[in-house]
Amino acid sequence: MMTIEEFQNRACAIRPKLFRIALQMLKQEEDAEDLVQETLLNLWINCQKENHYLHWDAVAITILKNKAIDKLRKKKQVFEEIDNQIIKTNETNALTHLTQKDALQTIVHYINQLPELQRLIMTMKEIEDYEIEQIAQITQSSVESVRTNLSRARKKIREKFLEK
Numbered sequence: 001m002m003t004i005e006e007f008q009n010r011a012c013a014i015r016p017k018l019f020r021i022a023l024q025m026l027k028q029e030e031d032a033e034d035l036v037q038e039t040l041l042n043l044w045i046n047c048q049k050e051n052h053y054l055h056w057d058a059v060a061i062t063i064l065k066n067k068a069i070d071k072l073r074k075k076k077q078v079f080e081e082i083d084n085q086i087i088k089t090n091e092t093n094a095l096t097h098l099t100q101k102d103a104l105q106t107i108v109h110y111i112n113q114l115p116e117l118q119r120l121i122m123t124m125k126e127i128e129d130y131e132i133e134q135i136a137q138i139t140q141s142s143v144e145s146v147r148t149n150l151s152r153a154r155k156k157i158r159e160k161f162l163e164k
Helices: 004-026 029-049 056-112 116-127 132-139 143-163
Strands: none
Touching: 004 029, 004 056, 029 056, 056 116, 056 143, 116 132, 116 143, 132 143
16 A cells, blocks of 8 residues: 555656646646646545556556546536527527517508507507507597597407417
């Protein structure tokens, strides 16, 4: 079994080489440092189980490379999941947008088929956002008449839209 001092000496000697390899593979210093730490921890655990490795450096490098590959695969998987989610979201948004656009065009078409006064009142209230009192003044109608025409216009559009 390897002593702590033997392990520390070997670990200090190989650490720079492990760091360079990890940095080449992962491209980020923090990730490379974490990977070296994990590799040395695995080596220490394995050295406690085994007597000695004949090619200690080779074992360290192999552990490091395998761990780096695992991290890269995991990163790739996460990015693929994010990309898939973005694609699904974009498809859903596009479909929703097309559906809403189609519904709006249909409603505008139905508004244009209304009688003149109902079309005018509906346009002023729903599109131009006038108040009922303002519409009554502009159309020289009573407030009740505007409400009645607006209600009838909405009912006709709702019926036509639900028939579709």
